[in-house]
Amino acid sequence: MSTTAGLVIPCKAAIAWEAGKPLVIEQVEVAPPQAMEVRMKVKYTSLCHTDLYFWEAKGQSPLFPRIFGHEAAGVVESVGEGVSDVQVGDHVLPVFTGECGDCRHCKSEESNMCDLLRINTDRGVMLSDGKSRFSISGTPINHFLGTSTFSEYTVVHSGCLAKINPLAPLDKVCILSCGISTGLGATLNVAKPKKGSYSCCLWSWSCWAGCARIAGASRIIGVDLNPKRYEEAKKFGVTEFVNPKDHDRPVQEVIAEITNGGVDRSIECTGNINAMISAFECVHDGWGVAVLVGVPDKDAVFMTKPINVLNERTLKGTFFGNYKPRTDLPSVVDMYMNKTPLKTTWTPMTTSSSSSSFSVRVKVPVSLQGGME
Numbered sequence: 497m498s499t500t501a502g503l504v505i506p507c508k509a510a511i512a513w514e515a516g517k518p519l520v521i522e523q524v525e526v527a528p529p530q531a532m533e534v535r536m537k538v539k540y541t542s543l544c545h546t547d548l549y550f551w552e553a554k555g556q557s558p559l560f561p562r563i564f565g566h567e568a569a570g571v572v573e574s575v576g577e578g579v580s581d582v583q584v585g586d587h588v589l590p591v592f593t594g595e596c597g598d599c600r601h602c603k604s605e606e607s608n609m610c611d612l613l614r615i616n617t618d619r620g621v622m623l624s625d626g627k628s629r630f631s632i633s634g635t636p637i638n639h640f641l642g643t644s645t646f647s648e649y650t651v652v653h654s655g656c657l658a659k660i661n662p663l664a665p666l667d668k669v670c671i672l673s674c675g676i677s678t679g680l681g682a683t684l685n686v687a688k689p690k691k692g693s694y695s696c697c698l699w700s701w702s703c704w705a706g707c708a709r710i711a712g713a714s715r716i717i718g719v720d721l722n723p724k725r726y727e728e729a730k731k732f733g734v735t736e737f738v739n740p741k742d743h744d745r746p747v748q749e750v751i752a753e754i755t756n757g758g759v760d761r762s763i764e765c766t767g768n769i770n771a772m773i774s775a776f777e778c779v780h781d782g783w784g785v786a787v788l789v790g791v792p793d794k795d796a797v798f799m800t801k802p803i804n805v806l807n808e809r810t811l812k813g814t815f816f817g818n819y820k821p822r823t824d825l826p827s828v829v830d831m832y833m834n835k836t837p838l839k840t841t842w843t844p845m846t847t848s849s850s851s852s853s854f855s856v857r858v859k860v861p862v863s864l865q866g867g868m869e
């Protein structure tokens with residue numbers, strides 16, 4: 497039992513008071529965990545594009561004030577009633593989508609879209625009582641994705657926590673709680689490349705080149721509007737670059753030409769609807785598979801000619817790389833512990849409107865290096 501169990505914990509958090517306005521680091525009160533909830537001390541948290549997307553609130557429902565953050569690693573501080581699978585002191589990764597273990601999805605080998613705990617971007621409260629565990633002078637502060645890791649302490653549903661190897665360095669495996677696992681799962685579990693050499697096209701996410709390499713890709717084509725990212729992306733395994741701005745025809749035509757008909761696998765991570773369509777149309781007919789990962793504008797519509805599908809191209813989508821967070825994430829951490837280097841660079845979190853820094857740190861940038869050789 498920790499000395500703070502059952503008590504409100506005052507700590508620092510980065511508060512988003514309004515869409516697009518700088519986060520303010522200030523003291524927040526974190527209530528104890530209720531039934532099936534866990535309060536954790538966040539040791540490391542990273543900035544993921546989805547945080548920015550909802551902070552900007554363009555094309556999404558605005559919900560403020562709010563504590564963002566969903567990629568993190570930490571230690572269990574206390575647990576609420578009914579929690580039996582994690583204990584005080586356990587090392588854990590919070591995940592934006594959960595696993596109740598009982599619903600049809602959790603019982604299916606094919607799905608990680610838990611009925612109870614699947615991602616809900618519009619909910620700012622806890623499931624058990626519809627209330628927030630965060631407040632400032634009595635004003636409730638909304639949660640984000642059930643994780644809200646831009647806080648020194650946060651409360652998470654126990655089904656959204658993966659208990660991991662206590663020897664795993666939290667500053668490294670932090671990035672497995674969203675981005676890297678999503679990229680790895682999108683390539684290994686969803687794109688499912690055949691054994692042997694194949695080509696893979698990645699849309700704007702050079703960090704995932706390492707995931708494609710782990711999955712055996714020999715030719716990794718990075719598509720990016722920013723030529724400055726190319727040099728860095730090369731270090732992580734991108735073998736060729738295509739900048740749509742360099743061409744006066746659709747980029748999928750350019751990719752089809754340089755790959756003799758299209759790539760074997762394509763993974764789209766930006767959420768831009770036109771990039772999604774290009775990512776689908778650039779795969780080879782007969783066997784090509786495109787996987788959508790990025791979060792689109794909620795009104796976006798995917799348009800392509802049906803003949804592109806009839807010609808035996810496959811379009812798939814995934815949340816969190818089809819990994820079940822509690823069941824599968826510990827083995828992803830072990831995979832890292834055994835072989836795969838992760839590289840992170842950390843910087844203290846401060847904001848322009850706050851001179852105080854925050855003991856939780858934000859990683860900029862993050863990358864996965866190398867393969868499994």
Ligand SMILES: [Zn+2]
Pocket residue numbers: 544545546547566567674675
């Ligand atoms: Zn994320």
Ligand SMILES: [Zn+2]
Pocket residue numbers: 594595596597598599600601602609610611612613
């Ligand atoms: Zn479930």
